Structure formats: structure tokens, C-alpha cells
Amino acid sequence: MTTRTTDARIPDDIAAAAVLPLSYTDEENITYPAFKWLRENNPFGSAHVEGFDPIWLATTHKDIIEIERKPQIFTSGRDEPFVNDTASSAFFTLMRGDARTLDTLAYMDAPEHTKIKNVTSDWFLPASVRKREDEIRALAKDSVERLLAIDGTVDIVKDFTLKYPLRVIMSLFGVPPEDEPLMLALTQELFGTTDPEVQREEVALEPDVAARMFREAIADFFGYFSRLSADRRLNPRDDLSSLIANAKVDGEYLPESFVNGYYIAIATAGHDTTSSTMSGALSAFARFPDQLDLVRSNMALVPSVVEEAVRYVSPVKHFRRIVSEDTQFHDRDLKEGDSVMLLYPSANRDAEVFENPDAFDITRRPNRHLAFGFGPHMCIGQHVAKLEMRILLEELLPKVKKFELEDHGKYVAANFLSGLKTQQMKITKA
Numbered sequence: 001m002t003t004r005t006t007d008a009r010i011p012d013d014i015a016a017a018a019v020l021p022l023s024y025t026d027e028e029n030i031t032y033p034a035f036k037w038l039r040e041n042n043p044f045g046s047a048h049v050e051g052f053d054p055i056w057l058a059t060t061h062k063d064i065i066e067i068e069r070k071p072q073i074f075t076s077g078r079d080e081p082f083v084n085d086t087a088s089s090a091f092f093t094l095m096r097g098d099a100r101t102l103d104t105l106a107y108m109d110a111p112e113h114t115k116i117k118n119v120t121s122d123w124f125l126p127a128s129v130r131k132r133e134d135e136i137r138a139l140a141k142d143s144v145e146r147l148l149a150i151d152g153t154v155d156i157v158k159d160f161t162l163k164y165p166l167r168v169i170m171s172l173f174g175v176p177p178e179d180e181p182l183m184l185a186l187t188q189e190l191f192g193t194t195d196p197e198v199q200r201e202e203v204a205l206e207p208d209v210a211a212r213m214f215r216e217a218i219a220d221f222f223g224y225f226s227r228l229s230a231d232r233r234l235n236p237r238d239d240l241s242s243l244i245a246n247a248k249v250d251g252e253y254l255p256e257s258f259v260n261g262y263y264i265a266i267a268t269a270g271h272d273t274t275s276s277t278m279s280g281a282l283s284a285f286a287r288f289p290d291q292l293d294l295v296r297s298n299m300a301l302v303p304s305v306v307e308e309a310v311r312y313v314s315p316v317k318h319f320r321r322i323v324s325e326d327t328q329f330h331d332r333d334l335k336e337g338d339s340v341m342l343l344y345p346s347a348n349r350d351a352e353v354f355e356n357p358d359a360f361d362i363t364r365r366p367n368r369h370l371a372f373g374f375g376p377h378m379c380i381g382q383h384v385a386k387l388e389m390r391i392l393l394e395e396l397l398p399k400v401k402k403f404e405l406e407d408h409g410k411y412v413a414a415n416f417l418s419g420l421k422t423q424q425m426k427i428t429k430a
């Protein structure tokens, strides 16, 4: 790196706050203050955190959009699209050899990425996903009924928000309800491997062991979905599994690893994110009760609640890009192979774009958040996510007068996908 990189160096405590998985267990006191400092003092700086390779941190709304608009320079296909510690990165490199860890969209660049994304892009359009509204509403009604049947304190995550998005995704795939607990456990392991409370082994793990467990979780997913797609080629139905299993690109079925990669991406990206957003939204209603009263008096505001919840929670904490050629950005000299961490929660609290960014304000308009990313990799499932969250809130909010927090809640220790993992609440019915 050049001399200017030294000027770019971020103070150690701020760098650790943005990069370390543990920081994300206390966003209010650790990550958000660090992001604010970065946006104001060093919006595109270089983080040097012990145990991690150096990494550029993109923290403003404007910069993240600019980077996502240049996917040829800021690539997704050269390495893992998430920030891992150095030991885990070395382990991934060793494990995958010349192949990539997963044949799925987040690991691809154009033209391959475009071809594979096109397989399902029509299916995920708003008009298409709306056809599933009745199916999804039945699941929402059932979830709300079960929640409101509980007497006394509830754990809003375990008793409510964790189960519903999984049931939605599994019903879109056509997976039977009895397999949902398995999918839930595997997904939590995949995205929570840095969190000791959701690991396979009840001991503190070395990073390379965490990486091995990630591989094991992927292998378990593969076994399950290979059986599912074999069945859907023989007996196609009107579900997403049949679409993926029977899709042809350049006249050929997708290779097995691509079919499995698709399932894994959707099964995992599709439910933890939505679950975190919903539990975050209900906890925000407890802290900003006027916002609950407002939406209850005007249910037409529900779609704005959904947008604000996604901005406010930003359950995807980052994606990583790898620089494909020596380039300049923000008057910094970037070298081929450098990593860039796109910090979406930081962009979503950028005061240049959002007035009073730390407030949960359901009347915020426009709400140009980047929680679903931007550019060619922008979330393919965003309309499913918005639909299922809107329906859940439409079913729940008329029946609830008040949410009250009964404890501080606990968050997943992960720098990629984090959110509440437990939150005790008292619910006063309407």
C-alpha cells in the first residue's frame, strides 16, 4: 500500500467497533457511534484489526452507491463476499482450492451473475410475489394467533419472528413444515458461526473451527436440497424449487452445485433478515410508542413502517467487494486484491440523506435506504420480504395496543447478519 494509506488508517478502537463480530451485540453504544465518527472524520478509511487482514471501510450512502455502480472494479466473485478473520479466510482458501465456496449469486460477477440471476428474476417481481399473498396471509394469521395465545411475557424472537419468515420461504419452496426446524438450525449456524450460542459445539471456538463448521452446515443443506430438486425434476409443481430445479441456462439444466447454491442463498438470506427486521420493528414500537399509535390509527402507513424498519434495523451489516485493479477512490490508492467492506447500517444513518437518522420515524419520505443494497447485486428477495412483513403487521397491529420491553434483549455476535436473538416483551392486547 502507498503512503496515503497511512493517512487513511482508522483509529484502532473505531476499526474494531466496525469489524469485530462482538461489536454488533451492542449497536447503540458501539457500532453506530463508530460509524458516525467514520462518516464525519474518515468516511473511506483503512481498518487494521488484530486477526483480520486490512480492509477499507465504506461508510457513507453516497460512497456505497458509487462502489456498487462499478462492479467491474469492486467485484464479488474473487473471494468470499463477507469479511472473515485471517485464520478463517486461510481456511476457506485451503478448503475450496480452485473452486468457490458456493455457486451462488453473491459470489458471482457478470456475465455469469446476470445469467443466473435471470433464472428467478421474473418470479421475484412484485406482481408475481403478490400472487402468494393468500398463502402468506394464512401463515401470518396463524403466527399472530399463536403469539397472542401466550399468557404473560413472550420472547418476541423465539415465540414469533423467527418462525414465520422461515415458514414463508419454505412454503414458497414447497418444503414440508416438518423439515422447518432442521432448516432453522442450519441457517443459524451458517450465519451465526461467530456466535458461541448458536454453534454445534458448546466450547469457545478457534476461527478455523468456525470455518469448518460453516462447511459442514453447507454440506447438510446440500444433502437436503439435492433430494428436493431430484423430486421436482420428476414431479414439477407450482413452486420455487420446481422453477430452479428445471431451469435451463444455455440449453442445459443448472449444475447441481448451482441449484443447491440458489436454494441455500434463498433459504438463508430469506428468513434471518426478515426475522431480525420484524423483531427490531416491534422493539422499536416499544421504544417509540407514538409510532405504534400512529400506524394503528392509519393502517395505510404499514408499507412505510416496513421501509423504516428495514432502514432502522439494517439486518445485513455488510457485503465485501474485492478490488480488481489498482484504482483511486476518495483520493485513496487502492491496490488490486484490496477488500472493501460496504457498511449498510452506516449508510442508513447518514445524516446527509436522512433527517434525524437515529429516530424510528414511520412517516419518513422519501426513505432511500440501502438495506437491500444497490446495483446488480441488489437483494433479489426484497419484494417477498416487504410483502411478508406488510402482511404480518397488518395481521398483528390492529390486535395490539402496547409493546413493552422486559429486558435489554440480546443480539447475535456476527458482523454479517445480526439482529435480536432474544427479547422478552409484554404485549397488551387491543
Ligand code: HEM
Residues within 6 Å of the ligand: 068, 105, 106, 107, 117, 169, 265, 266, 269, 270, 271, 273, 274, 277, 310, 314, 315, 316, 319, 344, 370, 371, 372, 373, 374, 375, 376, 377, 378, 379, 380, 381, 382, 384, 385
Ligand atoms: C429484510 C429482509 C432482507 C434484507 C435486508 C436483505 C438484504 C440484502 C442485501 C444487502 C443484499 C446484497 C445487496 C448488494 O450486494 O448490493 C442481498 C442480496 C440477496 N438477497 Fe436479500 N435481503 C432480505 C431478504 C431476502 C429474501 C426474503 C430473499 C429471498 C427470498 C433474499 C435473497 C437474496 C439473494 C439471493 C441475494 C443475492 C443477490 C445477488 O447477489 O445478486 N433476501 N439481500
